[in-house]
Amino acid sequence: MAKTQDYTAIMKDFMGAFPVDTSSMEDAFKTQATLNEKLSAVALEAAGKSTDLSTKWTKETLTKMSEMSKAKTDPADYAKAMTDFASACAEMSAENMAAFAEIAKKVQTDTVELMMAAGKDMTEEASAAVQKATKDATTAAKKASTAK
Known part of the structure; x- marks a missing residue:
């Protein structure tokens, strides 16, 4: 009766060679x-910077509202207070939106720099891994060919 070949041992030897x-x-x-x-x-x-900016903007708006909400003696003063408040809000909005844009710009710049550095590192690591794998495979192949 023929004996069945032990494939487990064959695979173990094969995987051990690589x-x-x-x-x-x-x-x-x-x-x-x-x-x-x-x-x-x-x-x-x-x-953190966005939160600080939002908090500052809110405080400035509340300060301006407090000025607007004070009692006036002349009815025309209410219109002036409202106009002053609207002007101040428009100015604050422009300044704060520019500040938010700077935060976003810095995030974008930092992210691009990190991704470029990571890409360079990963390329170098991959190249080193491939070179090592090639060397190991060549060594294993030489051992296998001399073992025959």
């Missing part, structure tokens, strides 16, 4: 985690 190096995966994970940390820092900084 070892897997997990360090490149670990490096990629570390690089990704570092990138995420830096992107989070950019987002949190922008959120």
Whole structure:
């Protein structure tokens, strides 16, 4: 009776001839985690600045409203107070929207810089991993050919 070949042993020998190096995966994970940390820092900084700006804008608006809501002796003074309030709000809006645009511009610039740096790092890591894998495969192939 013929004996069945042990495919488990064959696969084990085959996989042993081509070892897997997990360090490149670990490096990629570390690089990704570092990138995420830096992107989070950019987002949190922008959120903090936006919150500060919104709070400042609200306080300024309330201050202007307080001036407008004071009792006046002459009815024409109410119209003037309303006009002054509208002018101040328009001016504050323009200034604050420009400040929000600067925050957004900084976020965009920082993000692009981080992505460019990460792309460069990942390209270098991938190149190094491919070179190492090629070297390991060549070494394994040479061992396999001399073992015959």
